[in-house]
Amino acid sequence: MNVVNTDLVIKARGLSKNFGNLAAVSDLDLDVPRAMIYGFLGPNGSGKSTTIRMLCGLLTPSSGSAVVLGTEVPGDTEALKPRIGYMTQKFSLYGDLTCIENLRFIADIYSYPREKKAARINELIHKYDLTAQVHQFTGTLSGGEKQRLALACAVLHKPELLFLDEPTSAVDPKSRRDFWASLFELVEMGTTILVSTHYMDEAERCHRLAILDHGTKVADGTPTDLQASTGMTVIEVLADNPARAQALIKRLPDVTSVTQLGLKLRVLIPNTTPEPLSLVTTMLSEHDIHASTEEVPASLEDVFVAVTQKKRAPETSE
């Protein structure tokens, strides 16, 4: 299924957007191949929505440009509209219309063939498990139901390229799995999906991934590549006094970050530091803390912490 395709659906160069003095997106290069799930991972305000809006032609870039499905952006993006689907971060269907009325409206707006319309809507209602909500006003749907309906509306006209802006922020873990299963189905049929998220487990499912921080792309690649090339040693520490252990490890000048995950501490130390494991064990035993330490492979979260820290470090020294 994962045929590597050099055919680029999105190719952006130096894409930037300023709101007054704020650089919401700066100098972003992006290559999204066809029939892939491309993830945008980034904290709040990192410019994910802004980038998606620029790629759809809803916002004019301050500088830079992109080619989306062969169409120049900025440019005449109207030609693009029938070929893309966009699921907004905020629910944007009509709350005072029922599910089926919203679906019909979207079908008509996209001029979906009349004779196939009813069948297509029926198919989507079943696929996205909205049978019980067909005649419910969408304003009264639960968060997860809203997002399933929004996805159904975004894919109704079978777009080649699908933008999903944090599509699962209100979805429970079980539904999230189903949601992603349906995304993979779409990809298999040739759809390219660009999805933004804060969730690491979702990021891991993407074929490729770009990590954004403060409007800048700080890393991109496949999840495995990113994990392999963090430039960090990851040490897991199981200590009898995790809070004190954390405080002590933080004092070590070479440590990039210490995070507590349950009883365990996760310590990131740059590869350039010699003997990272003994550095930690010495510090802890000097202060009479019993701990077991272990070097583990980097997770995507570690990658995220590593790249976002790297960028912030010079800022704080200024």
Add this chain to the structure above:
Amino acid sequence: MNSLGRLFAVMGKELRQLRRDRLTFAMIVGIPIMQILLFGYAINTDVRNLKSAIADQAGTHLSRQFISDLKQTQVLDFQYVVETPMEIEELLRTGRISAGVYIPYDFDRRVIDGNRFAAHLLVDGADPTIVGVANQLRSMRVTFDTWEAPSESAGTLEVRPFYNPDQRSAVYVVPGLIGIILTFTMMLFTAVSIVRERELGNLELLINTPVRTIELMVGKVVPYIVIGLVQLGLIVAVGQLLFNVPLRGSFVDLYLAASVFIAANLALGLFVSTIVKTQFQAIQATIFMIMPSILITGFIFPFDGMPKIIQYIGEILPNTHFIRMTRGIMLRDASLGDMASELLILVVFTFVAMTAAILRFSKRLD
């Protein structure tokens, strides 16, 4: 073909939303009825039952006859009977009465001499309408002055009918009121329409679909034309039922003129909607636009009586032209052909406002 499909999709959506919006739906019917009742009864230039006082120092047969005639006009309602003109003044000053009649002790003498005022009418000069009434009442005294001598025919004394059935104000007010009501409701509905979609977030989805601006704009306007025409029917019917407002001209002419006028207001409302940022601003803008539509279109003050500069501004407002047409059609049995230029101005206005709205609206967020 696709374009028509999208247009119908937008129209259908607007109608559905409107049907669900109970308050707006109630307003469509409620505003015209409420306004016509308010204006029909309150804007009343044929003033009656003014609270008044009477000081009859003469106390003769003739003076009592005169008072009785005054009462019959129904203009004055003598709630206070006092002794001196000073008391009348006091009542006027404290605002308890709007008019007072003082009949001096030599009333009979004065009437017979005919070269002096026989009686005094004291009025609250602060209210121009009441002053107008007072001037009407003066003509009654003239009848007295030229009257030869007191006789038994005094009981049949001719008193001018101040309540002139042919000048009933409701008849004059209702045709103008149609324009006011339509301006208000039509502008309000469309002024909030786009900005509401923006506020609720629907717009971000909508502008990312293939729908064209013109389809969106026309689709939002057309359902309201129908609603406006329903309102028109309602006002004409209530006007006829309660105030005997005639429709002397052609029904078709009236509906044709109204259709164009409604379109003009809807286009203006859409234009406002592309400028304002919130629904609250949209409502403020509508109120800002409605004031001149009431004041300088000839609805309340005669158009020709206004300063030239105000008249020029008035000519820009659709309501000015519509009021001329409705008064013509409803009261004077004029045809649209007689007033083609008024209609043409409205057509041009609609076209300009709609174009401006389409140009202002961009399928972008910045």
